[in-house]
Amino acid sequence: MIKITEEWDNILAEEFASPSYAKLREFLKEEYFSRTIYPSMYNIFNSMKQTAFSDIKVVLLGQDPYHEAGQAMGLSFSVPKGIEKPPSLVNIFKEIQSETGDEMPESGDLTGWAKQGVLLLNTVLTVREHAANSHKGRGWEEFTDGIIKKISAKRENVVFLLWGGNARAKKPLIDGNKHLILECAHPSPLSAYNGFFGCGHFIKTNEYLIKHGKLPVIWSKL
Numbered sequence: 709m710i711k712i713t714e715e716w717d718n719i720l721a722e723e724f725a726s727p728s729y730a731k732l733r734e735f736l737k738e739e740y741f742s743r744t745i746y747p748s749m750y751n752i753f754n755s756m757k758q759t760a761f762s763d764i765k766v767v768l769l770g771q772d773p774y775h776e777a778g779q780a781m782g783l784s785f786s787v788p789k790g791i792e793k794p795p796s797l798v799n800i801f802k803e804i805q806s807e808t809g810d811e812m813p814e815s816g817d818l819t820g821w822a823k824q825g826v827l828l829l830n831t832v833l834t835v836r837e838h839a840a841n842s843h844k845g846r847g848w849e850e851f852t853d854g855i856i857k858k859i860s861a862k863r864e865n866v867v868f869l870l871w872g873g874n875a876r877a878k879k880p881l882i883d884g885n886k887h888l889i890l891e892c893a894h895p896s897p898l899s900a901y902n903g904f905f906g907c908g909h910f911i912k913t914n915e916y917l918i919k920h921g922k923l924p925v926i927w928s929k930l
Contacts, residue, residue, distance in 0.1 A: 712753045715761050719862070723854040732847030736834060744837035746773050746780035754782025755829050756855075758822035764859060765825040765922050766867045766913055769875040772832035775840050783828035786818035799895040803904065807911045810928040820930035824923075829855065831874060856881045863887075865920040867913045871895060871904060888916045 711717055711724060723729055739745050747754070770784025774794060779787045785797050793801070793816035801812040822828055831852045836842040859866060860882045868887055870876045872894025882889055890912060893903035914924035 712756045713760065716753075716756045719761050719858055720851075720854065723851050726850070728847045728850045732851065735846050739834070739836070739843075746775060746777075746835055746837060747782045751780070751782035752833050755784065755822065755827055758783065758819060759825060759827045761859075761863075763825045764827050764863055764866055765917055766821075766869065766925060767827045767829060767856070767859060768821075768869045769856075769871070769878060770828070770830040771872070771874045772830055772841055772843065773835045775835045775838055775842075777837070780835070781817070782833070783818055783822060784830045786828060787816040789815045789817045791816060795897045796895045796900075799897065799900045799904065803895070803907065804910050804927045806905070807908060808927060812928055813930050815930055817930055821925065821927070824925050824929070826925060827859070831878070853878070853881055860887060865916070865922070867916055869909055869913070872899065888913075 712720070717724070736745075740749055768784055773780035773782070774787065778791050779794065781788050785794075785800060787793060787797065797816050804810065805812055818826075818828055829852060832841070832843050832846075832848040833852070834843045834848070856868075856878055864886055866887045868878075868882050868889045870879060870889060870891045875894075876891050879889060879891070890907070890909045892907040892909065893899040895904045910925075910927055917924050
């Protein structure tokens, strides 16, 4: 049975067959039955549905999904069209505009980045309504660590954007000799002025991609 796409299912066969994932599945069945959980069950793996493994050139790691109604769509930092941009995403757009001079769209739907090879991956893929980090420690970390390790091992010259402590903790999973790791503070209003603003990550990402014969990401194309 295809869970994501045939390519991703083959890549993650080990993760899907693990006891940890079996336990996670049972937990999620109960959670979705008895509580309000985000994103919808059909969007849990949206980041991978939108970005083929063989197309990945950037990985943007988030923490867990937005936990208020209508926001989470299975892509880190992204919200559906018509939904107000959360503060972290507002700051991401400010930094892009500052670096590139490009006018950013009104929409906070980042599907256009995913289609250009940016894997918008949260380290935990589900959350209870109104309760940030509520699915932390339930098995998603092992699953997404597996994804990061597979990308590091099987792909070449990928840019990993690690913003904030949660994302930066994943650095040991990535081979820095064959990939570019860019780290800074999280774009949240609580920390953006501690190193996110002025980080230059969007220009540095494209410089690296071009150097390695890949198309740059058009950040204003959503």
